Every structure is written in C-alpha cells, then in structure tokens.
Amino acid sequence: MSKFDYSSIDGHSLQTFIAVLEEGAVTKAAGRIGVSQSAVSHTLDKLRTIFDDPLFIRDGRGITPSARALALREPIEDILNRLHTLSHNGDFDPMRDTLEFTIATNDFPLGLIFPRLRRDLDADGIDARLNFIPAGIPSANLTRTSNCQMLITPAPPNKPDIRHLKLIESKMVCFFDPEVRKAPKTLKEYIACRYVDVRFSATESSQQVLPTSLTSKLSEPAVAVPNFNAVTPFIKGTDLITTQLSVMEHGSLKDLTWAPLPVRTQSRPLFLLWHERYEEDPGHQWMRQRIKETVKSITGT
Known part of the structure; x- marks a missing residue:
C-alpha cells in the first residue's frame, strides 16, 4: 500500500487525470489542457504512486484505463466540482470581474451567435475572453472537464450531471x-x-x-x-x-x-450545454443569459 501523502494531490493533477481518461492518449490530453506531453507523463507517475495503481496501460498506440482508474472517475469529478464551487463569489460584476469561457461548437453557431455577442459586449465595455474549440457534433463529455465551460450541439443531453438550455428550434x-x-x-x-x-x-x-x-x-x-x-x-x-x-x-x-x-x-433543436458545476456560478449564469438574448435578437424567436 502506498504511503504517499494524499494531501499533496492538487486540482491540476486531477484535471490531467480526467483529460487522459477521456482522450485515451497522453499526447491528446496534453494538447487539450495546454501543457507538454512530459508534464502529463510526470503527473501520471505522481498519481500512480499516490493510488498505488498503474491507472493507464499501453494498448497499441493508445492507452487503456485500469479498473481502478475507471472507479476513480466519479469521485475525482466530484472533487473538481467542489473545488470550483469554492471559487464562487456572490458579488458578481461583469464590468469588474474576469470573464473567460471556452466553448465547443462548430462553425455554424460560432458565426451566427458570437460575432454579434462580441460586438454587444464591447459596446457595453465588458472585457470577456471567448475561446472556441472546433467540433463537428460535440460530445457532452467535453463539458465534464474544466477546459470547456459550454458546448453547443443538436444532440439532446442524456447525462444527469449535464444541464442544458434550448437556444433554437428550426426545420x-x-x-x-x-x-x-x-x-x-x-x-x-x-x-x-x-x-x-x-x-x-x-x-x-x-x-x-x-x-x-x-x-x-x-x-x-x-x-x-x-x-x-x-x-x-x-x-x-x-x-x-x-x-x-x-x-x-x-x-x-x-x-x-x-x-x-x-x-x-x-423541427431540430440546438442546445447550450454545461456541467452542473457551473449551474450556480454567477459569471456562467450571466454569460448563458447573454447568449440566449443574442440568439433571440438574431432570430426574432
């Protein structure tokens, strides 16, 4: 049994674990969270020592999670959600607070919604940084990790930890x-x-x-x-x-x-999806409302 100090586990290490678990490859996980491949490998070595388990086993060109890694997913996601909750601040002011969102979408919603939204935010004097992940038909799994706060997709959510808002209904x-x-x-x-x-x-x-x-x-x-x-x-x-x-x-x-x-x-809907960890985040709530209002102003519905 490992005698490693469990208090040394940090949120970044847990985020790395989830990224590797979902991407199935160290290289892809590194690209997703914006660090080097060696940094991901180093973090995995640390976690293997902490959990006294290989966690991921090489399988051809990819890697396969161990039974222990699969069992760790839910509690680790719960910890990340709780860490995020600690950062909530009820005194939210879009004119003052830093707003940065990474949104997964394809080029249709990207071009339809966000140029108008960006212009409106600039006119209001609000400094919000918007980053976009290119995606064809985005998977709801993207919202389960901290590197993607929202996604826009025609696929209805079917996971209990995913919240959604219908933006558009069209034939x-x-x-x-x-x-x-x-x-x-x-x-x-x-x-x-x-x-x-x-x-x-x-x-x-x-x-x-x-x-x-x-x-x-x-x-x-x-x-x-x-x-x-x-x-x-x-x-x-x-x-x-x-x-x-x-x-x-x-x-x-x-x-x-x-x-x-x-x-x-x-008719086909278009949904805005996010993880439950962001449900009560005042900045996230504010941005969801601005996106909804922008869609309404463009489509008239």
Whole structure:
C-alpha cells in the first residue's frame, strides 16, 4: 500500500487525470489542457504512486484505463466540482470581474451567435475572453472537464450531471441559388438533385438529422465539405442544393434562398450545454443569459 501523502494531490493533477481518461492518449490530453506531453507523463507517475495503481496501460498506440482508474472517475469529478464551487463569489460584476469561457461548437453557431455577442459586449465595455474549440457534433463529455465551460450541439443531453438550455428550434430545408434553379417540389425531384453535404468526420454528417427513410434514397453528395462556411461558394452559380436548418439563413447560408422540403420532417433543436458545476456560478449564469438574448435578437424567436 502506498504511503504517499494524499494531501499533496492538487486540482491540476486531477484535471490531467480526467483529460487522459477521456482522450485515451497522453499526447491528446496534453494538447487539450495546454501543457507538454512530459508534464502529463510526470503527473501520471505522481498519481500512480499516490493510488498505488498503474491507472493507464499501453494498448497499441493508445492507452487503456485500469479498473481502478475507471472507479476513480466519479469521485475525482466530484472533487473538481467542489473545488470550483469554492471559487464562487456572490458579488458578481461583469464590468469588474474576469470573464473567460471556452466553448465547443462548430462553425455554424460560432458565426451566427458570437460575432454579434462580441460586438454587444464591447459596446457595453465588458472585457470577456471567448475561446472556441472546433467540433463537428460535440460530445457532452467535453463539458465534464474544466477546459470547456459550454458546448453547443443538436444532440439532446442524456447525462444527469449535464444541464442544458434550448437556444433554437428550426426545420431542415432546402437551400439553393434562385438565379440558377428552382426548389425541388416533389420527393422524386429532391432525390434526383445533386447536393452539398457537410461532413465533420468519416462518420458524422449534417444529414444525420434527416430521417433514415429519406437519406437511404439519396446518392452520394456531389461535394462534401468540412464546415458550413464552405457550402455557399459551391452552390452559388450552380444547380446544387444543400439541406440544412432554416435558421442558417441568418448566418452561414445567408446568400442563398431556401424552401421547405417536399417531405415532412420534425423541427431540430440546438442546445447550450454545461456541467452542473457551473449551474450556480454567477459569471456562467450571466454569460448563458447573454447568449440566449443574442440568439433571440438574431432570430426574432
């Protein structure tokens, strides 16, 4: 049994442990928390001594957590949450207090919401530093670590420690260049269209929110791009279409025209997610409200 002094465990070491556990690789964990790979390895060696366990075992090119590491996750996250609570200050003033947030999002919400928010904050004389993590379809796991305070995603949260706020509800529609073509009016016409898809990875696509009964009938996209900002340049001046949320008329696809799809589809929400550790944080509460107000001012809903 290790006789190491447990009081020497610090919050940074615990944050490093969670990062390694979630990333499954020392290099990725180091990049996520902004330290060197050797610093992460040194911290893991320290924790292995404290817990008298290897914690992570090499497995091919990655690492696999031990049973002890998996069991430690929940209590360590609880400790980090309590440490964060200690920093709460009821006397919050956005004009005085330091505000810094890291937000995981893809380029659509990033371009839609935050340039307007940044301008409004500047006009109010508020110094808030906003950092963004690029993500396709962000995972709620990102909000469980301290390096990401919020994320915006179409995926509804399904974890008890994740809180959420619905920012937008919008339907999938057909965007096109009206100077070149008209919108497809029938399902047959729609299926025959050449289209642009947004593919975040080999398995993640913006088409995932459409019903399988529809996507199974579509051919491969004529063009697949890695983000929403790249869609319009490929559609302008061509007969290509794209199927995206109608709210994008306020942002990434504002230079195109849209029409309803020739099939019935459900509205799709866009959520703001955060970990419960930030639920009562006055600065976090304030920023969530500003984001909500910004979305309302842009969309009118």
